[in-house]
Amino acid sequence: MYTGSDNKSSLFFMISCDIQLLLGLILYFTGMWFEKVKSGMGAVMKDPTDRFFAVEHAMMMIIAWLLVHVGRSMVKRAGTDAQKHKRTLIYFGLALILILAMIPWPFRQPGIARQFFPQF
Numbered sequence: 471m472y473t474g475s476d477n478k479s480s481l482f483f484m485i486s487c488d489i490q491l492l493l494g495l496i497l498y499f500t501g502m503w504f505e506k507v508k509s510g511m512g513a514v515m516k517d518p519t520d521r522f523f524a525v526e527h528a529m530m531m532i533i534a535w536l537l538v539h540v541g542r543s544m545v546k547r548a549g550t551d552a553q554k555h556k557r558t559l560i561y562f563g564l565a566l567i568l569i570l571a572m573i574p575w576p577f578r579q580p581g582i583a584r585q586f587f588p589q590f
């Protein structure tokens with residue numbers, strides 16, 4: 471059975487990803503990251519922190535966001551309820567793995583690591 475709550479929680483996940491994408495794009499284009507890309511990809515790719523935020527984090531998170539959107543439309547088109555659950559698991563599961571892998575956790579290498587509670 472694929473219930474209204476299943477659909478609502480999937481919608482909640484998609485909206486959270488949309489908000490996160492918007493925040494990420496704002497950080498990307500208002501911060502120094504896009505400036506760095508414009509002044510030369512060679513230097514960006516040589517620096518692990520610059521490469522992480524300007525390329526790896528942004529690209530992988532956009533792929534995760536795409537998976538969530540494609541996933542929701544695949545779930546809508548699924549014929550049976552079992553198929554809806556299976557597609558949710560596959561698309562959202564892959565997106566979640568990508569998101570968890572690309573978060574700059576506090577235990578990542580210095581430069582990339584961000585604290586849970588930043589000091590202002």
Ligand code: HEM
Nearest residue numbers: 487490491494495497498501503523528531532569574584
């Ligand atoms: C599901 C999607 C995403 C998640 C969960 C996520 C998560 C995060 C987290 C936890 C940080 C660290 C924030 C801090 O404490 O300083 C961060 C930083 C950042 N994110 Fe994302 N992000 C996502 C998508 C994106 C996208 C799509 C982009 C760009 C197109 C992006 C660009 C950035 C940039 C540039 C920073 C560095 C901020 C800085 O320190 O200057 N993010 N992200």
